[in-house]
Amino acid sequence: xxxxxxxxxxxxxxxxxxxxxxxxxxxxxxxxxxxxxxxxxxxxxxxxxxxxxxxxxxxxxxxxxxxxxxxxxxxxxxxxxxxxxxxxxxxxxxxxxxxxxxxxxxxxxxxxxxxxxxxxxxxxxxxxxxxxxxxxxxxxxxxxxxxxxxxxxxxxxxxxxxxxxxxxxxxxxxxxxxxxxxxxxxxxxxxxxxxxxxxxxxxxxxxxxxxxxxxxxxxxxxxxxxxxxxxxxxxxxxxxxxxxxxxxxxxxxxxxxxxxxxxxxxxxxxxxxxxxxxxxxxxxxxxxxxxxxxxxxxxxxxxxxxxxxxxxxxxxxxxxxxxxxxxxxxxxxxxxxxxxxxxxxxxxxxxxxxxxxxxxxxxxxxxxxxxxxxxxxxxxxx
Numbered sequence: 001x002x003x004x005x006x007x008x009x010x011x012x013x014x015x016x017x018x019x020x021x022x023x024x025x026x027x028x029x030x031x032x033x034x035x036x037x038x039x040x041x042x043x044x045x046x047x048x049x050x051x052x053x054x055x056x057x058x059x060x061x062x063x064x065x066x067x068x069x070x071x072x073x074x075x076x077x078x079x080x081x082x083x084x085x086x087x088x089x090x091x092x093x094x095x096x097x098x099x100x101x102x103x104x105x106x107x108x109x110x111x112x113x114x115x116x117x118x119x120x121x122x123x124x125x126x127x128x129x130x131x132x133x134x135x136x137x138x139x140x141x142x143x144x145x146x147x148x149x150x151x152x153x154x155x156x157x158x159x160x161x162x163x164x165x166x167x168x169x170x171x172x173x174x175x176x177x178x179x180x181x182x183x184x185x186x187x188x189x190x191x192x193x194x195x196x197x198x199x200x201x202x203x204x205x206x207x208x209x210x211x212x213x214x215x216x217x218x219x220x221x222x223x224x225x226x227x228x229x230x231x232x233x234x235x236x237x238x239x240x241x242x243x244x245x246x247x248x249x250x251x252x253x254x255x256x257x258x259x260x261x262x263x264x265x266x267x268x269x270x271x272x273x274x275x276x277x278x279x280x281x282x283x284x285x286x287x288x289x290x291x292x293x294x295x296x297x298x299x300x301x302x303x304x305x306x307x308x309x310x311x312x313x314x315x316x317x318x319x320x321x322x323x324x325x326x327x328x329x330x331x332x333x334x335x336x337x338x339x340x341x342x343x344x345x346x347x348x349x350x351x352x353x354x355x356x357x358x359x360x361x362x363x364x365x366x367x368x369x370x371x372x373x374x375x376x377x378x379x380x381x382x
Contacts, residue, residue, distance in 0.1 A: 119373045121149050127365035128312070129165040129210070132355025133173065137363055138164065139371055146175075149371055159193060161186075166213030174213050176221075183208055185219065185245060197250055208243075210262055210312060210351070214269040218296040219245040220253075222260035222274060242274055246296055253298050258284050262313040262323065262351070265292075266335075272298065273321055275310035285309055287323060287333075305337045312351025317359050324349035330364070345372055 121137070129140040136150040138157060146157045146164050157164075164175035172187040176199075185197040185208075199208065211221030223240045242254040242263070254274075262275035270292050278284035286306040291299035304321075311324040319335045326348050332340040347369030355361055362374045 121363075121371040121373055122154050123370035126350070126367055127371050128350045129163060130351055130353040130363050130365050130371070131165050131167065131173070132353055132359070132363070133167055137353075137355060137371070139365055140164070159188070159191065161188065164188070165211060166219070168213050168217045169215035170217075172217070174211065174219055176208050176211070187217075196248070197245055199250065209240075209260070212263045212265045212272070214265060214292075214296065216269075216296075220263060220265070220272055221245075222257075222263050242272075242298075244296060244298075254290070254301060257288060257301075262311050264313040264315050264321065266315055266319070267317075271335075273304065273313055273315075274301075275307075275313055275323065277309055277311070279309075282308065287313070287321070289337075305333050305339070307331055311349065312365075314352045314354055314362075316354055316362070322352055322362065324352055324364070330362075343374070345374075 126142045127139045128143075129146075131138045136148050138146055138148050140163055141147045141154075144162065146161045147154045148157055161175050162177055164173050166174045168174070168187075170189075172189050175186045175188055176183045177186055178184075179198050182198055182200045184195050185199065187194050187196055208221045208223055211219055213219050221243050223243055240257060240260045241252045242257065242260060244251050244253045257274060257276045258281065259277040259279050260274050261277040262273075264273045265271070266273075272290040272292050274288045274290070276284055276286055276288060278286075285308055287304045287310055288301045289304040290301055293299075307323055307325055309326040311326045313321060313323045315321055316332075320340060321333050321335070322343075323331050323333070325331050325342075328345055328348055330343040330345065330349060330352065332343065334340055345364055345366070347366030350365050350367055352362055352364045355363060356373075356375070360375065364372045364374070366372070
């Protein structure tokens, strides 16, 4: 039986002073996400922060990088750095690209995080699969290679790998690399590399899209079927599946989620989140939640919350689930599914992760604008 979701904590209040002199107290979600919502409410109501509300200056989120020479200026992915890629459209043959948001899609007021504006870490084309490892950020660049983004520079990772995400409790990275018409699941530790499994085209409809790794080395990944040529052998509308690698064997553990895309585990490994992109029927687009037992078995799926065209996901240190909504925003939900806010960013966000010195910085990858960092959670400025 699925474990009950943790209760939503009690809500503190933020005091806001209207410009006409009125004072209003608003109940907020706990922590910095709640603080962000308070700031958004203040903007919507024409308010200023009242006494005791710590609001720092914040640069607006505009679609232009910092000026050259600014300490937050981007490091271009120039020739010789990582494939000679610059700003541009999504890579040709992109397997992850979702349809553009429908015209008229309702958009909430942008949540602002006054503690730290966005910082541009690198500009380029397609980036995805971010992971914080050994004190630095690794990302997939243009579906060609993994690169490390550190101290304003990008460097290819050795050994040369294309798609890596997730680290187990022993420090092994998990990667999916091309093998003929299929893929090989590898685990890598420095120069050591072990091939765990080869995924032939017949093993699953489509290809492994995203994956999440438990501390014990159990791997869950999504296999979506859509219009991409890699899925041409499957009939249109074929639902994808959720797969598990455990003890040397591959098993489909859930079928029927329409176009499963992003996937994430809670910090304790006992809850699995799966995003249903549902390209053919947007009414089915939502995040599903599974309880996971100690052996890695899944409970029955629960419809956790609806979201338009969800993509990559990450669980924040406070347990909130951040979901890339593919419309240049991230939606944030509490562990019980309650909506906490929305963060606007540049470009269509493909994925995200948390890292930095205290694990509280959000790193966002995009389909064309590069890699960005926000430090919305208290205590991290990287």
